[in-house]
Amino acid sequence: MAVGVKVVNRPGSLAQQAYLPAIAEGLGVTFRHFVKNFFGNVTGNRKKTDIATMEYPEEKMKYPERNRGLHRLMLRDDGQVRCVACMMCPTVCPAHCITIVPEEAPDGRIEKRPMIFEIDELRCVVCGLCVEACPCDAIRMDTLDHAKPTYRRVDAILDKEELMSRGIQSTAVQGGVGAFWRERVGGQPQTPPAGAVVPAGAPHGPTPLRDHGHK
Amino acid sequence: MTTTPITGTPPSPAPATELVTVTVDGKTQQFPKGTVLLEACNQMGAGVPFFCYHPGLTSPAVCRQCLVDVKGQPKPVPSCYTPVADKMEVMTKSPRALDVRRQMLEFTLVNHPIDCPICDKAGECLLQKHYFDWDAKLARNDGIKVKKAKVVDIGPRIVLDQERCILCTRCIRVCDEVAKTHQLEMADRGDHEVLTTAPGHQLDNPYSLNTVDVCPVGALTSKDFRFAMRAWELYTTPSICPGCATGCNIEVHHSHGKIQRLIPRQNDQVNEHWMCDEGRLTYKRVHAQRLAAPMSGGVPVDWDRALDDAGRALRVALDAGPAQVGVVMNAQSTNEDLYALARLTFDHLGLGKVYLAGLDQGWSDDILVSADKNPNTAGAMAIGAGRLRTLLDLANDLKSGAVTTLLVVGTHGVIGKDGAPGALPLDRLTTLVVVGTHRDEVTAAAKVALPLAEWAESDGTFTNRLGMVQRVRAAVPPAGDSLPGWEILSHLARKLGATMEFTEAKTVFAEAKQKLPFMKDAEWGRPLLPVQLRFAGSRG
Numbered sequence A: 001m002a003v004g005v006k007v008v009n010r011p012g013s014l015a016q017q018a019y020l021p022a023i024a025e026g027l028g029v030t031f032r033h034f035v036k037n038f039f040g041n042v043t044g045n046r047k048k049t050d051i052a053t054m055e056y057p058e059e060k061m062k063y064p065e066r067n068r069g070l071h072r073l074m075l076r077d078d079g080q081v082r083c084v085a086c087m088m089c090p091t092v093c094p095a096h097c098i099t100i101v102p103e104e105a106p107d108g109r110i111e112k113r114p115m116i117f118e119i120d121e122l123r124c125v126v127c128g129l130c131v132e133a134c135p136c137d138a139i140r141m142d143t144l145d146h147a148k149p150t151y152r153r154v155d156a157i158l159d160k161e162e163l164m165s166r167g168i169q170s171t172a173v174q175g176g177v178g179a180f181w182r183e184r185v186g187g188q189p190q191t192p193p194a195g196a197v198v199p200a201g202a203p204h205g206p207t208p209l210r211d212h213g214h215k
Numbered sequence B: 001m002t003t004t005p006i007t008g009t010p011p012s013p014a015p016a017t018e019l020v021t022v023t024v025d026g027k028t029q030q031f032p033k034g035t036v037l038l039e040a041c042n043q044m045g046a047g048v049p050f051f052c053y054h055p056g057l058t059s060p061a062v063c064r065q066c067l068v069d070v071k072g073q074p075k076p077v078p079s080c081y082t083p084v085a086d087k088m089e090v091m092t093k094s095p096r097a098l099d100v101r102r103q104m105l106e107f108t109l110v111n112h113p114i115d116c117p118i119c120d121k122a123g124e125c126l127l128q129k130h131y132f133d134w135d136a137k138l139a140r141n142d143g144i145k146v147k148k149a150k151v152v153d154i155g156p157r158i159v160l161d162q163e164r165c166i167l168c169t170r171c172i173r174v175c176d177e178v179a180k181t182h183q184l185e186m187a188d189r190g191d192h193e194v195l196t197t198a199p200g201h202q203l204d205n206p207y208s209l210n211t212v213d214v215c216p217v218g219a220l221t222s223k224d225f226r227f228a229m230r231a232w233e234l235y236t237t238p239s240i241c242p243g244c245a246t247g248c249n250i251e252v253h254h255s256h257g258k259i260q261r262l263i264p265r266q267n268d269q270v271n272e273h274w275m276c277d278e279g280r281l282t283y284k285r286v287h288a289q290r291l292a293a294p295m296s297g298g299v300p301v302d303w304d305r306a307l308d309d310a311g312r313a314l315r316v317a318l319d320a321g322p323a324q325v326g327v328v329m330n331a332q333s334t335n336e337d338l339y340a341l342a343r344l345t346f347d348h349l350g351l352g353k354v355y356l357a358g359l360d361q362g363w364s365d366d367i368l369v370s371a372d373k374n375p376n377t378a379g380a381m382a383i384g385a386g387r388l389r390t391l392l393d394l395a396n397d398l399k400s401g402a403v404t405t406l407l408v409v410g411t412h413g414v415i416g417k418d419g420a421p422g423a424l425p426l427d428r429l430t431t432l433v434v435v436g437t438h439r440d441e442v443t444a445a446a447k448v449a450l451p452l453a454e455w456a457e458s459d460g461t462f463t464n465r466l467g468m469v470q471r472v473r474a475a476v477p478p479a480g481d482s483l484p485g486w487e488i489l490s491h492l493a494r495k496l497g498a499t500m501e502f503t504e505a506k507t508v509f510a511e512a513k514q515k516l517p518f519m520k521d522a523e524w525g526r527p528l529l530p531v532q533l534r535f536a537g538s539r540g
């Protein structure tokens, strides 16, 4: 069987078929942008140019407020670390990059605090789960900063002092000291604020206890 | 205990096994007369919550968390305090039962500090569990909570947090009923009721750490375990306490290859739900001063070289005169290690001078603790079958020069704490080959020292004072290069020209079971992987 060939007749004027006018038109657009960007940039009038490229490092991207950047440890009113070494963040961390060694705090009202708190920024996948998990507003990633490049791997492991050096005081009042939270938010005691996530109603009934598999 | 927090076996029902028929939530089942209704309900899967009830203790019915509706009763009844009766009809999930239980839970939580982030019990706390199972609502209570004392030092091993205490009195009953001493009490009334030590007492009885286990919340915490780990980071492996001849069943809780704590495991024939405080600390020795690499002539060498050296040294001695070669067994070793050693010494080498070492005798009581501080004396005696001599005999034989070459397997107690009666003139020996767990005087004096895995690092069995052969399971990897005893002895046997080919502890067990009458009925049990407590429900 012979191969069927279908001839498509493209409509078009002679000018279109010759291509040259279209080339000239395209070059015209390029030239117009060139002039605009060139003189716009020279005069420093960035707004008038069409350049999307950032002139890094002279110019830096403005991150959104909720950007997840380098970690920091928040501070108590007296400048101590807020973290109580509850181990929520190392538990949830999918990259296993948080190492905490707890110790007994000398202040009996605090009881527990981290002796060692290290985050390996090379292993961190910047997921932000540690911030979500923290019940104490003790760890945050809102520094709008990146993990710094280092020559040695160990330098990418941030210790407690370094993490605290970026810390600020949390807005949460510490240890139940201060105004009762409902007075501060001025809310209605019985009704949770609109949009609050209320745990599903009870009773769920017992969650079956998993046998350890041995007696 | 951990295995049976809610669906536990009933506290041995009345001997006359008269059966009664009980209907729980529409399902009918027969139970022995005298069974506690709570146990009956939970065996049928109702999951009735409770705080003050504990299968190993009396029921005071103080927490009212276990209320259920019984047909014909005007009010909900505390199921922990009610024995089953024939044709009883129980509704555990009637609207009224659910409502009263939820109200009781809310009442318990009124002054609870909800310290979960810093509370050691979080993750295995009954209050957390019941709240998530049965309530899970936002708090309605708007008042300021009553403040009580935190971090109260109530004894050498335990810290109390009075705010977290839910006043269930389990700990008081453990002291009264298990340790048989009255050291804890309730003080004050109502909102201000607190747990405290009895006048003139502190919580220091030898069973005090059981209070930490039974405390349904984190009010009592063990100083040794405090803040070491969160419960959900732990893995659990069932095993046997090596602390004494009682052989309490335990669970080894470990993480990252390190043991973090030992807790009792229910065995009604041995330790019920309990273990002593001393036994809980036996794990410390697993991670301290261990002999990590084979040593020959005082320098670390690889296994091949060390075994060659050990084999050659023993060969020379055996050729010179087997009568002058002695062997020391240890009552701390498993039956499998002892059996392998017995086969090597008695069957293959035909040696006669075999001595039994072990830790010195200690204190005892008629609750759990035995004076014999070795977990496997009964096994060693049975395997030795009358051929074992004492360390005193060894001391005499060393002094008289009757023994010039010694193979020691297990160094615990070979040189006694105070030097006597085990004080051995080891320097009289021409050749000392040691298979040992720790860096001590004996391994230091050895010509060749081979690193031996500890109790928690190898599989095997212990025979307790009742003659029960109980399974010990490897929970953590062996320290350094150490190997289980039977494996080292198999290698050594090969170097000495004997054939003793064991490939795993189970094969040693199987052979010993055939040869030794006392192991006839022993079970090896099925293989188990360590279970992470994160997936295993609560304890307490």
Ligand code: SF4
Pocket: A089, A092, A093, A094, A095, A096, A097, A098, A119, A123, A124, A125, A126, A127, A128, A129, A130, A131
């Ligand atoms: S951001 Fe994610 S990966 Fe990084 S430390 Fe937090 S939890 Fe771990």
Ligand code: SF4
Pocket: A082, A083, A084, A085, A086, A087, A088, A089, A090, A100, A130, A133, A134, A135, A136, A137, A138, A139
């Ligand atoms: S979750 Fe928060 S309080 Fe808990 S260990 Fe991490 S940083 Fe500390």
Ligand code: SF4
Pocket: B164, B165, B166, B167, B168, B169, B170, B171, B172, B195, B211, B214, B215, B216, B217, B219, B220
């Ligand atoms: S300390 Fe624990 S066991 Fe003792 S009464 Fe309080 S909650 Fe119960």
Ligand code: SF4
Pocket: B241, B242, B243, B244, B245, B246, B247, B248, B271, B274, B275, B276, B277, B278, B279, B280, B368, B369, B370
């Ligand atoms: S009584 Fe003996 S076996 Fe039981 S826990 Fe104490 S030391 Fe261990």
Ligand code: FES
Pocket: B049, B050, B051, B052, B053, B060, B061, B062, B063, B064, B065, B066, B067, B078, B079, B080, B081
């Ligand atoms: S468990 Fe029944 S009243 Fe406490």
